[in-house]
Amino acid sequence: MSSIQDVAALAKVSTATASRALSRPEMVADGTRKRVMKAAQQLGYQPNVLARSLRQRETRTIGLIVADILNPFHALLAKGVQDTAEEQGYVTFLFNSDEQPEKEARAIDTLRGHLPQGLIVVPTSGTREHLKTLPNLPVVELDRVSGNPQASTVTVDNVGGARAATDHLIGLGHRRIGLIVGQQDISTAVERQAGYHDALKAAGLSPCPELMRSGQHREDDGSRAATELLSMPAGQRPTALFVGNNEMTVGAVLAARELGLRIPEDLSIVGFDDSRWAQTMLPPLTVIAQPAYELGVHACEQLFGLLRGAGRPAHLQLSTELIIRHSTGPPHRS
Amino acid sequence: MSSIQDVAALAKVSTATASRALSRPEMVADGTRKRVMKAAQQLGYQPNVLARSLRQRETRTIGLIVADILNPFHALLAKGVQDTAEEQGYVTFLFNSDEQPEKEARAIDTLRGHLPQGLIVVPTSGTREHLKTLPNLPVVELDRVSGNPQASTVTVDNVGGARAATDHLIGLGHRRIGLIVGQQDISTAVERQAGYHDALKAAGLSPCPELMRSGQHREDDGSRAATELLSMPAGQRPTALFVGNNEMTVGAVLAARELGLRIPEDLSIVGFDDSRWAQTMLPPLTVIAQPAYELGVHACEQLFGLLRGAGRPAHLQLSTELIIRHSTGPPHRS
């Protein structure tokens, strides 16, 4: 790799002038600038980002930690962030916490040494604690919130979404509606459960703990929870399920199939988060859709706001949309 | 952020000693080492990777460019690479080419300035050209090959996989077997087409151009191609399809449904690449499964081999596996 020294030598100027010719063209005489440009071109010169960042104390990188890159929702978040960052000339360091606080801690530690100028994180239960090692870094929490008062947040209206899902089921005539959500230490699970509660109460139904399950976010937790709920005796078994995230929804659908329940005749299902899987499964799934890519974009924009010195943390909430497909219908008489 | 200067000052030693205490403990007296360690601890010292890399001319980072992070296959590749790199203390810069050579060129340019020690890339048609700007960088091509003689490659046995898929269909009694693959400038598409050819020839069937379609890798290209093939008059219409990648397979399945064809009664389908979607669609899809995560792991290991100076490029080919589910069956008499 050729350095700016080489360029300067070839153009017969000092490194200072070479540097200025490339990054502050207006400070340099026309002829000189052209000579330097040409030299740079000839040598295929590419500035060494490390040296530049070191000197300028500005790396033009941001960190991004998602909880599960294999989950299409998170992949979309990541793409939204990364595309937006790139537009602004920023490079994204992408890490995966795999929902494990320890892995997240490691990612944060690694990140620290690379001096990102900001961090976007889909928090786990450990995030609030881990972020204390980065006291002055602008942080945006994405999709979930950790309770850290310093951080900006970009989320969806989980309560409203869950409420809409549950209302939809109630409107179809369901009275025993099961709930399956993720871990109780993740904000989205709690909020979606709250929306479910609200809807039941508003309809004069009393939330019943036996119909509610929570677990990890994984497919098999969803499948286990659904199997439990659906194995209840006929009169007590829920006639509909609201499942709080896409992975668990897959599990729930498979469990229902396993038990020979027809959807929607024997069981209605609403999932949270749309996906191609939801669109193409049979029957196509009724869902609460989230603007995943836009969440990522907005998180990144929020972060750039903070970088430009928009002092106080902001909280942006996007809305969700109920998409009615064919996995929901009136309950079977039983 | 505190620097090694701060640590040195607090421990009352020179920066040289502080540095040694932290990275070459054996060179430093016990007592001093402890003092330095403690000081580092107290200040929450984290070495500045930029400065270190600049001095050591070794960044401990690698670049990874995948073609489509939203495609679960690529997400798995990425995870395999990243997990493996992390184990070795390397950080991965992940970029997305979105199958566009220009985006890939930009990614490579950005990467250059960050001085990665190696690059893993899922090539597009432009890769061979773009890599010329990085003449001395160890490169591993993943999943596809660009024809660059410098690069190591980690791929699957596409010819064999496609042959197995086609043989399976032939074995079931199909004679008019349609082929849908990606762009002809991507090695995997070409190889899978070759495998399909081989199988037909070996069975004494003559490959028929009207039954073969290629397009971009996207779902709608698959759907368009399938619609064309399946709209042929009854006697000419293929009774089975072999589709060369996961995205296009989705499109093909949806097109078949759209046309009211039952799978596998009216149409058998074999896809390339297994996925959750393939497992859970109805009926579950017969596929050629690829070890996606392992591909990523091996690519990373190959790269580390090159970094440690294993001079010549190596070529690793993993095998695929035919998984017979329920999307394939004997042809309907017609």
Next chain:
DNA sequence: CATCTCAATGTAATCGTTTGCAATCAGTTT
């Protein structure tokens, strides 16, 4: 006791940029 050895530490150069400050020089202005 002089000398040698070797472990422990310090001094200062280095990596490749950017940038504050000083120097140069041509063209005005007085």
Next chain:
DNA sequence: AAACTGATTGCAAACGATTACATTGAGATG
């Protein structure tokens, strides 16, 4: 002609680490 201006350019100091080389001093050796 002296002094001033302002546009170009160069010199050298940073940024924060690592490391070649020099220094120190304590114990071993003759």
